Amino acid sequence: MTATVVVTGLGIAAPNGLGIQDYWSATLSGKHGIGRITRFDPSGYPARLAGQLSGFEAADHLPSRLLPQTDRVTRLALVAADWALKDADTDPAQRPEFDMGVITASAAGGYEFGQGELQNLWSRGSQHVSAYQSFAWFYAVNSGQISIRNGMKGPSGVVVSEGAGGLDAVAQARRQIRKGTSLIVTGAIDASICPWGWVGQLSTGKLSTSEEPDRAYVPFDRDAHGYVPGEGGAILIAEDADTARERGARVYGEIAGYGATIDPRPGSDREPGLRKAIEVALADAGADARDIDVVFADGAGDPAGDLVEALAISAVFGDHGVAVTVPKTMTGRLYSGGAPLDLAAAFLTMRDGVVPPTVHVEPCADYPLDLVLDEPRRTEVRTALVLARGNGGFNSAMVVRATR
Template identity: 60%
Template sequence: MSGSGMPVVTGLGVVAPTGMGTETHWEATLAGKSGIGPITRFDASGYPVRVAGQVPGFVAGEQLPSRLIRETDHWTHMGLAAAEAALADAGVVPAELPEYEMAVVTSSSSGGTEFGQHEMERLYLNGPSWVGAYQSIAWFYAATTGQVSIRHGMRGPCGVICCEQAGGLDAVGQARRLVRRGSRVVVTGGTDASLCPYGLVAQLSSGKLSGVDDPERAYLPFDAAATGYVPGEGGAMLIVEDAASARERGATVYGRVAGYAAGFDPAPGSDRPPALRRTIERALADAEVGPPEVDAVFADASGNPGDDLAEARAITQVFGPRGVPVTAPKTLTGRLYGGGAALDVATALLALRDDVIPATAGPARLAPGCDIDLVLGQPRDGELRTVLVLARGYGGFNAALVLKK
């Protein structure tokens, strides 16, 4: 199958600290109800980071067959549940479509760290014969893509993008490319779940996590008191398909994937500027929209002073000082790595649907140099037709996605 393809999003599946289900997440986001709290998945009392965004009420046994639970990591469990919800939301029945016209491309950052930790414990405590065969695949970055593909009989192009937080936008960008090349339906997005001792220690090595124990003060992007970010688990899966196909099915369309670009920062110490400004400009050009047409920006919002200042400068260089409303609803969930940008895309599409920009919970006093119009306090109503979603990944990855009503 081939075609020009206008990619649109017709289904959303959310598994997030703000709640299970798209509407639950959206209601919590608009209400400013945080999903960040003390880590309960393990005893974190001896660690320098003790708060995180955890998905409430997620029981894998209520979502998946027991065989899949034994063979896969918690991250994949959530990805499978989110994909199932997104397909149902879009009204897509995979069994009714040609298997080679359905594709899967997801974002992954840490892989199956919790599964891997348990297998390493068995190795060290009991010996090699105690290590399960599924260790070879459950940790692997492409595990969720593979399991979604197998579970729903999707045998078209399948892949995984590993660009940390930026990967969620890169996956949607790749989904758009696949639709333009003829794929009828693409399951895309991402989840992450690295709230285990092994996973948390790996995250601490970046030096970017907040050590503040107060859930309301731990993650304050763009704020003068910012100390880093809070980790989290979960994410979102989306159904991207050709607009003509969606119309034929009578599907509800959340929005159009209008523009996308990716970049990579120069090496530390280089005299070259960060790539984010150029990435934003290229995404807008790809969407054929100018800065005045953008109604809101969903920021990456690192929570680290240097990163926040660099992002704020990139935004103001493109849009002017306080030239566009900026929001970071991820302050309610923490940064979800491979799932974070995908959740931002889902939230931005809901904002387009309901003509409302959710507020950024937490920040109170912008840091010097962060001359942006950060939406604080209450959601901001107003007609939305075009939004920009930004994401950056550890090591220099950055991406920008333009969504249109």
């Protein structure tokens, strides 16, 4: 018998809201967090909008011991993990340390910290480079710091597959729980809105150069022309269902199915891998297309990527066959953090019976999708599908289900 894996805690840091309540009420009311970059002067760059977190002061949440050694992304991840553990109502100090692990995803690591130390190196000399640069920039740093702070010594690691990584990390968490670890802190936070990080993101040529916050990132719109990056994501507490039940935990739902594929090489005439990822995830969940009540789409925001996704969804569910939403139109694309935030939104959707809207989009009629536009849609949701793609051909799909 394969163990059932459930989610019992959520920690949310999104450009349109910090914490579950702020994020969810903003998201249901269509409030977005996209604006001109304030963390540095963007006037010399072709893309100038981002989804930035506001009101986050690390020193309010973390001891000063952690500040000199952490990038902004890790501070956010540590605090989101604290919130998620609190939401799960479990105290790591009361659990066996080798029975808890941390598996997150990362697309960039600690870029702002790295930029500062490179500036120190080239302007002041190697003696001025922080010893903490040895790990503060690294992809695995969020997992490592969460593990140290909470005394979690079980299976841990990091998954790097750009935008798909958030689902891949949760899938890896599920594998480790099925192998016998009772709790894994998972999900992802990415945040690299600094000049060095920005230049790296610009290199893909996929960033929106629009200056209008409400028209810059419009997936499935005829005017789609790129995406707005954001910072943040969500940390989830995944637990073995039996252990969670024994301690009387409140359960958001089950990680029921997962599929991942890699696209054929560019220029190939073979079909892109997204449809297959969806079918694998459905089969893994023992679910039929009819069981899915809503799809949280990846929402690339460029015509080619949107077409691939619209065709994959309609191939599996039929034309206009399932409700589709892209709440990340309110946050921008958060790289690894985007899909865990969508998972959190899917659980809250199941809890409240309300699908959050896609905003700013006038859907292109060529895409046969039933998009939930502008206003939230009230409907019972028992099973949801979350899609995520990563630059480089990564496709991942995850089915989450309300527990009976």
